[in-house]
Amino acid sequence: MTIDFRPALPALIVALTGVVALVIDAFTPRAGRSRTQSVCLTGLAAALLVTFSLPVRIGCPACSPLTGGSVVSDTWSVALQALVLVVGMLALPLSTAYFRAIDQDRGEQNALIMFAIAGMLGLVSSVELISLFISLEIMSVALYALTGSRRARSDSQEAALKYFVTGAFSSAFFLYGVAWLYGVSGGTTFDRIASTLASPLGGNVGCALLASGFLLVGFGFKIAAVPFHSWAPDAYQGAPTSVTAFMSTAVKVAAFGALTRVFHGALFPLADRWIPLLAALAVLTMIVGNVSALAQRDLKRMLAYSSVAHAGYVMTALVSQPPQAAAAVFIYLVAYSVTNLGAFGVLAVLAKDGKEPLTLADISGMARRRPFLSAAMAVFLVSLTGVPLTAGFIGKLRVFAAAISADHAVLALVGLLMSAVSAYYYLRVVVAMYMEPPQDEDRWANVTGAAGLVIALCALAVLMLGVFPERLFAWAQTAAQTFR
Amino acid sequence: MAETILFYALAITAFSAAFAVVLQKSALGSAFALIVVLCSLSAIYGLLGSPILATLQIVIYAGAVMVLFLFVIMLLDVRREKGGGGPRSFVPLALLFAGLLVLQVGAVLVGSELVPQSAPFDGSAKAFARRLFSQDYVYVFEATSVLIVAALAGALALARRRR
Numbered sequence: 001m002t003i004d005f006r007p008a009l010p011a012l013i014v015a016l017t018g019v020v021a022l023v024i025d026a027f028t029p030r031a032g033r034s035r036t037q038s039v040c041l042t043g044l045a046a047a048l049l050v051t052f053s054l055p056v057r058i059g060c061p062a063c064s065p066l067t068g069g070s071v072v073s074d075t076w077s078v079a080l081q082a083l084v085l086v087v088g089m090l091a092l093p094l095s096t097a098y099f100r101a102i103d104q105d106r107g108e109q110n111a112l113i114m115f116a117i118a119g120m121l122g123l124v125s126s127v128e129l130i131s132l133f134i135s136l137e138i139m140s141v142a143l144y145a146l147t148g149s150r151r152a153r154s155d156s157q158e159a160a161l162k163y164f165v166t167g168a169f170s171s172a173f174f175l176y177g178v179a180w181l182y183g184v185s186g187g188t189t190f191d192r193i194a195s196t197l198a199s200p201l202g203g204n205v206g207c208a209l210l211a212s213g214f215l216l217v218g219f220g221f222k223i224a225a226v227p228f229h230s231w232a233p234d235a236y237q238g239a240p241t242s243v244t245a246f247m248s249t250a251v252k253v254a255a256f257g258a259l260t261r262v263f264h265g266a267l268f269p270l271a272d273r274w275i276p277l278l279a280a281l282a283v284l285t286m287i288v289g290n291v292s293a294l295a296q297r298d299l300k301r302m303l304a305y306s307s308v309a310h311a312g313y314v315m316t317a318l319v320s321q322p323p324q325a326a327a328a329v330f331i332y333l334v335a336y337s338v339t340n341l342g343a344f345g346v347l348a349v350l351a352k353d354g355k356e357p358l359t360l361a362d363i364s365g366m367a368r369r370r371p372f373l374s375a376a377m378a379v380f381l382v383s384l385t386g387v388p389l390t391a392g393f394i395g396k397l398r399v400f401a402a403a404i405s406a407d408h409a410v411l412a413l414v415g416l417l418m419s420a421v422s423a424y425y426y427l428r429v430v431v432a433m434y435m436e437p438p439q440d441e442d443r444w445a446n447v448t449g450a451a452g453l454v455i456a457l458c459a460l461a462v463l464m465l466g467v468f469p470e471r472l473f474a475w476a477q478t479a480a481q482t483f484r
Numbered sequence: 485m486a487e488t489i490l491f492y493a494l495a496i497t498a499f500s501a502a503f504a505v506v507l508q509k510s511a512l513g514s515a516f517a518l519i520v521v522l523c524s525l526s527a528i529y530g531l532l533g534s535p536i537l538a539t540l541q542i543v544i545y546a547g548a549v550m551v552l553f554l555f556v557i558m559l560l561d562v563r564r565e566k567g568g569g570g571p572r573s574f575v576p577l578a579l580l581f582a583g584l585l586v587l588q589v590g591a592v593l594v595g596s597e598l599v600p601q602s603a604p605f606d607g608s609a610k611a612f613a614r615r616l617f618s619q620d621y622v623y624v625f626e627a628t629s630v631l632i633v634a635a636l637a638g639a640l641a642l643a644r645r646r647r
Contacts, residue, residue, distance in 0.1 A: 004637055008623060011627075018637070068619030071623060112634070112638060116634075119630075131624045134624055144640050145638025145642055146638075210588065415645065
């Protein structure tokens with residue numbers, strides 16, 4: 001029997017691009033600049049094109065493809081793959097600009113970003129636990145290396161080691177959960193698991209719940225949900241800022257994409273049991289993330305705790321019925337990705353001569369010297385807070401609405417309260433940029449070229465999605481058709 | 485009967501060697517005890533009717549992984565820390581979590597009736613290969629190659645000398 005490999009094509013194209021980038025780097029003269037950016041952008045664009053041209057399945061999030069293999073192309077996978085690819089295309093110019101600024105342009109960064117993206121593409125389209133796990137590992141291994149890629153700095157090395165050790169730990173949890181599910185259902189495909197769990201389980205309920213718990217812990221580490229978030233601040237702070245921008249957005253997109261499919265697809269028959277657990281984690285994540293962010297002096301660390309908090313907001317959506325949950329998750333992920341990529345991106349593009357703005361004092365009065373960049377940063381921070389007319393507001397509106405519709409109004413209430421708390425630490429940055437006197441000398445880079453364009457695009461997207469959300473709603477509707 | 489005796493002999497060997505891994509003072513001793521654990525497990529896989537898994541266990545774990553461990557131990561010269569012993573404060577916590585895990589898994593196992601495979605189990609190399617390279621797992625097999633390339637590129641990026 002022949003296997004239809006087409007659903008794996010986007011991931012294959014991106015992985016091959018990564019290999020090509022490695023080879024090009026190997027043959028570039030030592031003094032020269034890395035020339036792989038355009039190659040990688042082309043690869044991502046080609047993968048995006050292919051993603052949209054594949055035949056798309058509607059409905060049945062857990063079904064194996066009829067033509068064999070472990071990955072599918074359905075509306076959910078296409079939507080999330082497109083989002084991952086777009087985030088990747090936006091992150092590449094930031095990465096090039098940042099690594100040039102810290103004078104470490106010659107490296108395997110672009111190739112590693114490609115491999116990470118290939119893993120993410122597999123992650124959101126897998127309907128089988130082992131391929132899901134391998135995809136997760138491809139993504140993670142590339143990211144561990146990227147985190148440590150600022151070789152001259154010990155905090156980058158430390159971040160990579162912490163990320164690696166906790167990541168390996170979480171993989172073990174995940175794998176243990178996979179083994180238990182295999183024991184219960186005798187298979188690793190999602191439809192086998194879903195049909196086993198839907199039938200009377202007898203004494204095996206305990207095994208299935210244990211397995212679900214282990215999977216949740218594994219995913220919890222990847223999305224940095226409390227109490228599995230302890231690596232995130234250190235890893236986000238120590239990693240090169242452009243890498244942080246990429247991994248705080250794309251990883252969450254991919255991990256939440258897979259989490260939604262696993263829990264609302266394969267494990268949906270147990271929904272009554274895992275929803276309270278997920279709700280508790282969401283509350284904990286929102287509270288701990290936001291309250292810890294209040295105390296931070298370092299901008300990257302503050303944004304790191306903020307992205308922990310945002311994982312909590314997304315989780316509130318997951319307690320509702322599948323189609324609604326999926327639509328809300330997708331809307332939030334789109335809004336969060338463009339916003340957070342922009343916010344970390346602004347910090348990354350300001351880097352110059354190996355230094356970058358780290359504290360409020362570093363960016364005080366920035367509005368006078370860089371009005372456009374400051375305006376963009378203000379837009380991102382306002383959107384992260386969730387103020388109307390920004391994408392962040394639309395995202396929060398939908399996830400809280402989803403939670404309320406599932407009779408979990410408490411989640412929405414906690415989310416609202418915590419959003420109010422978050423206003424303090426986000427707007428503090430805006431105040432510093434606009435109302436405080438500038439520093440004596442201008443130490444930061446002037447933003448030009450592709451990186452500046454990326455920031456502008458992100459800011460534009462945040463405003464456009466916030467003012468005209470209908471298009472986004474329509475996309476989410478289509479994406480969620482898988483979960484009908 | 486002979487199989488049962490063999491199983492218990494192997495299980496006891498694996499178990500006591502596992503204790504030795506934790507209790508050994510020298511890292512090198514722990515590593516060798518771990519080899520004993522892995523080899524006994526390999527023999528148990530063989531008893532369960534899967535010669536291919538038994539072979540892979542030896543080649544991958546007792547072979548590749550352990551050689552890597554030994555390299556690290558010898559390169560770092562861990563022996564010097566032998567006398568120190570390090571902080572012992574983690575022992576109660578470790579025991580607590582280990583106990584919790586054993587209780588949890590035990591409780592779940594007592595009540596459960598894990599589903600037997602629908603088809604009779606065929607652990608031969610041929611059956612293994614057929615599943616690995618058929619539509620069930622061929623995608624995973626291919627994806628693993630990407631994982632290895634990504635790991636190689638990552639290791640290169642981290643370990644290469646600055647220039």
